[in-house]
Amino acid sequence: MTGAATRTQPRPLAPFLLAAPATLLFVGLILLPLALTAVLSFNVYDYSSGVRNQYTTANYLTVLQDPYYLAIFWRTLRLALLTTVIAVLLGTPEAYILTRMGKPWRSIFLLVIIGPLLVSVVVRTFGWSMLLGRDGLVNHALAVLGLEPVQLLYTETAIVIALVHIMLPFMVIPVWTALQKLDPTVEAAALSLGASRFTALRRVVFPQATLGILSGSLIVFGLSASAFAIPGLLGGRRLKMAATVVYDEYLIELNWPLGAAIAIIVLLANLAIMLAYNRMVERQAKRRLG
Template structure:
């Protein structure tokens, strides 16, 4: 049995552990405008990233966007996930493929589509103009980033919830309905507690992807809206400060891990409380 996991373990070590170890070593070096990087062992880059108000604000914005995307995608995914899970039709497989179809398109292409919809002369403002409203500045706003990122991650949430709901016996819902429970009570007291593993898994997955989003915030947020992933890119590519960029990357990784554990814990507690 140990021999069977050796190839996968070697692959993880070569493609994940070793590059991260190298990045960690870079983050401990010092930046020099002339030499770019000076060999050293210092925590100065981490201290600057944590204490600088500019990057503190970027971290808060990143967390706020990730939480907003998680909540929005969960609320928008419950209905289609339930409908897909309970569907008894030969078209079910086609609808699952249709749900997966957006994942075949790159994030840049999808963000460009949202730019065409949300721009001042875009489709949404043109539609509102038919009723005498607008035009409104919808692009390069935090809301545009939240909706655009939520649209990117929603297929993962829908498929995760659908798989869990499909495993829940329909008879439990029918029994509650026959006893007089309204639909919202059935959802809150019967369906959600049993679907808790899927809700937690979907929220954690969406939260991680939203925390590390790059293309959507850059294209929909504009130059004045920055999250941690674009900030890491700027330090590596535009500024050339590799040590500080590596420190920001590990700060993003650490904050994502810590917040993922907290989100997981909070969701489990909330779902248990609702089931009581």
């Protein structure tokens, strides 16, 4: 009887009531707009009358069969992957060095890393446009060295440079947080047992940083693939990425259903890539860490 009474005892409502505001905020700001965008992507668009209350899959077929949009998707994926790889290669050693710093240098360098996040991404992008322009500081430095000026602005190189600069803190902070949990005596024990510095980093430090690298790379890839200001200002009208194409369809062509279809395709592609990468890295981390 006691067991039956325990099983039929009503669950407390306090956890649900506490989670209700956050749930409503999530539904209202994320799920509902996504659902409306998905519905809009199936609407028929007529250039003479606008969006019609009719539904079709022609918008998705247009995007997936047009080489123009496929080339933009491939450029977005390629630049996002390249940005993520460079951010991992730069951010992981930077986070490791940060963990080995003592006070007050750790706080100073942490402020230097986080400081750019306090400046608008548009302002930072304008700064890079002045640095990489034809008469910018980079070409002036090349001229001083006796070298010919190079075209950096409105190229994929400029987009990647700015993306790495802006996304690097999102890689350093997760890796640094993961390495904070590592006991320094473990690495010292590996060195005292005859392991080289590289072996200690590869067998002791890197497996502990794997989850931080996973978190940081997912953030960097997602933000890079959906970046708008940097491709728009440094890539110009010629080098379009997915976000700039969606902007053009919404505000220039006024073809909202086609823009919504492009946005949904980019969202699904990002989710598929990030989930597959997440599962692959977590499987390797479990294998290494037991």
